[in-house]
Amino acid sequence: MYVLTIDTSNQVMGVAILKDDVVIGEIVTNIAKNHSVRLMPAIEQLMQEVSLTPDQLNRIVVAKGPGSYTGVRIGLSTAKSMAWALGIPVVGVSSLEVLAYQGRFFDGYICPFFDARRGLVFTGIYQWKEDKLNLVYEEKNISMEEALNKLKKAGEKTLFLSPDLALHKERIHDVLEDLAVLPDGPYHLANPGFLGLAGLNKEPDNTHGLTPNYLRLAEAEANWIKAQEEKK
Amino acid sequence: MTKDTFVLGIETSCDETAVAIVKNGTEIVSNVVASQIESHKRFGGVVPEIASRHHVEQMTIVLEEAIQESGLTWEDIDAIAVTEGPGLVGALLVGVNTAKALAFAKQKPLVGVHHIAGHIYANRLEQEFEFPLLALIVSGGHTELILMKEHGAYEVIGETRDDAAGEAYDKVARMLKLPYPGGPHIDRLAAEGKESIDFPRAWLEEGSYDFSFSGLKSAVINKIHNAKQRGETLKDEDIAASFQASVIEVLTEKTLRAAKEYNVNQVIVAGGVAANKGLRSELEDKFAQTDIPLLVPPLKLCTDNAAMIAAAGTINFEQGKRAGSDLNANASLLLK
Ligand SMILES: [Zn+2]
Numbered sequence: 001m002y003v004l005t006i007d008t009s010n011q012v013m014g015v016a017i018l019k020d021d022v023v024i025g026e027i028v029t030n031i032a033k034n035h036s037v038r039l040m041p042a043i044e045q046l047m048q049e050v051s052l053t054p055d056q057l058n059r060i061v062v063a064k065g066p067g068s069y070t071g072v073r074i075g076l077s078t079a080k081s082m083a084w085a086l087g088i089p090v091v092g093v094s095s096l097e098v099l100a101y102q103g104r105f106f107d108g109y110i111c112p113f114f115d116a117r118r119g120l121v122f123t124g125i126y127q128w129k130e131d132k133l134n135l136v137y138e139e140k141n142i143s144m145e146e147a148l149n150k151l152k153k154a155g156e157k158t159l160f161l162s163p164d165l166a167l168h169k170e171r172i173h174d175v176l177e178d179l180a181v182l183p184d185g186p187y188h189l190a191n192p193g194f195l196g197l198a199g200l201n202k203e204p205d206n207t208h209g210l211t212p213n214y215l216r217l218a219e220a221e222a223n224w225i226k227a228q229e230e231k232k
Numbered sequence: 233m234t235k236d237t238f239v240l241g242i243e244t245s246c247d248e249t250a251v252a253i254v255k256n257g258t259e260i261v262s263n264v265v266a267s268q269i270e271s272h273k274r275f276g277g278v279v280p281e282i283a284s285r286h287h288v289e290q291m292t293i294v295l296e297e298a299i300q301e302s303g304l305t306w307e308d309i310d311a312i313a314v315t316e317g318p319g320l321v322g323a324l325l326v327g328v329n330t331a332k333a334l335a336f337a338k339q340k341p342l343v344g345v346h347h348i349a350g351h352i353y354a355n356r357l358e359q360e361f362e363f364p365l366l367a368l369i370v371s372g373g374h375t376e377l378i379l380m381k382e383h384g385a386y387e388v389i390g391e392t393r394d395d396a397a398g399e400a401y402d403k404v405a406r407m408l409k410l411p412y413p414g415g416p417h418i419d420r421l422a423a424e425g426k427e428s429i430d431f432p433r434a435w436l437e438e439g440s441y442d443f444s445f446s447g448l449k450s451a452v453i454n455k456i457h458n459a460k461q462r463g464e465t466l467k468d469e470d471i472a473a474s475f476q477a478s479v480i481e482v483l484t485e486k487t488l489r490a491a492k493e494y495n496v497n498q499v500i501v502a503g504g505v506a507a508n509k510g511l512r513s514e515l516e517d518k519f520a521q522t523d524i525p526l527l528v529p530p531l532k533l534c535t536d537n538a539a540m541i542a543a544a545g546t547i548n549f550e551q552g553k554r555a556g557s558d559l560n561a562n563a564s565l566l567l568k
Contacts, residue, residue: 070284084292224274
């Protein structure tokens with residue numbers, strides 16, 4: 001079984017091809033360049049390198065966010081349309097879950113996060129138990145302060161994984177002290193191979209129904225809902 | 233016998249998710265449009281963020297419907313055409329990346345299409361072009377006069393220096409507290425009112441085919457404002473009729489003059505505002521007095537759709553123009 005994985009949900013752009021659970025090719029960049037221009041050429045190049053044609057693909061796995069709205073939509077539009085045209089299943093995986101794979105051999109809590117500006121983050125708490133990744137606290141768009149206080153109360157050792165770690169490192173140290181585990185650089189970049197691994201174990205999504213994992217409403221919509229509630 | 237050409241078109245530049253298949257650039261095989269108007273009504277206009285979101289949700293559903301409706305298979309499709317601009321960048325991106333994914337998955341040629349070229353080519357789904365031709369494009373984002381001497385070649389001879397005609401309609405509609413989208417409501421009110429207020433006509437300098445609607449818009453706003461201060465009541469119907477008369481007179485006169493100067497064999501009206509009944513009937517009256525044929529597409533081809541993109545894309549495809557897998561959305565793409 002050949003699996004193509006696509007992650008354009010954040011600054012890292014990752015594309016991988018797996019043959020069953022073995023990664024046979026990967027392209028990863030971590031630069032602020034346009035995903036829309038670079039994604040399809042990367043897929044083409046990788047497919048060529050591993051000598052595959054599109055009709056040989058059996059499954060597509062895509063990182064569905066949270067992350068940049070635009071980035072997530074580029075990935076999802078590409079993955080959904082390709083899967084639909086090829087008549088193969090598509091699987092959406094949370095971008096936070098993909099990061100949590102980098103903590104495969106950590107016993108405590110895993111806190112993958114993406115910065116969401118103004119002190120907010122997209123985050124959820126994961127934990128590996130008996131070879132399975134479990135979601136301990138649901139994914140949310142919350143203030144980092146609130147997340148850290150919760151973790152402090154929980155009292156578990158927590159591994160932080162994030163490309164935006166630098167922005168919050170100090171506060172993490174301040175609040176959690178010895179409970180915080182902060183690994184080196186490469187652990188913080190989402191890996192498209194792990195995305196494939198995560199997607200292999202999941203039931204396929206309904207291709208039409210697969211939507212981004214936004215975790216936050218568009219501002220206009222949020223305001224509208226608020227206004228409706230005030231009217232009541 | 234030459235083989236028929238089938239092009240699949242995709243359009244997502246604003247708030248319509250659309251896919252269509254067109255045969256030989258002239259015949260609609262299937263044409264599916266999922267409109268988001270109901271969703272945007274809540275906000276009184278198109279919210280870009282929400283438009284993009286809808287496109288992601290609708291895209292494959294609309295694709296499937298268009299293919300099914302056509303009765304064709306992928307074998308039959310010769311190329312994929314997509315609107316690359318202008319438009320809302322987040323919305324365009326969904327169409328562009330979808331088109332690239334399809335072109336790759338099915339190993340089909342990909343062509344990029346300018347949205348306005350699409351509006352022009354909507355007319356070719358009704359009647360074959362006779363060059364040289366003049367196209368009047370009027371929509372929420374555009375007011376342009378375009379001269380075409382052959383397929384796929386566009387020469388802009390006049391354009392708006394400020395607001396598009398459709399924008400002026402939307403703003404006046406908002407002043408009159410009409411629901412979104414306001415254009416059709418003004419058109420309807422205008423038909424019931426009298427042209428009792430003398431609003432300015434922006435002819436600009438002698439011989440210019442450019443347009444300007446911001447002065448008119450301000451004049452309408454001032455008029456309403458002053459009347460309110462003096463305690464006078466203006467009938468909305470009369471404001472609409474007087475405003476619309478100014479817009480239509482300028483559009484019609486400039487189109488007529490350009491058609492004569494460039495000695496064209498056809499005049500085409502395109503874009504969302506081409507659905508305006510007042511504009512249609514005035515143009516039809518004026519051109520009936522000339523021997524230049526006037527083409528106005530049926531209502532459903534005036535508004536954004538993908539059949540027009542497939543039709544324009546067929547020309548690009550036949551002329552050997554191809555887009556690469558690095559094709560990007562371009563919010564301010566120029567028509568060449
Ligand atoms: Zn349009």
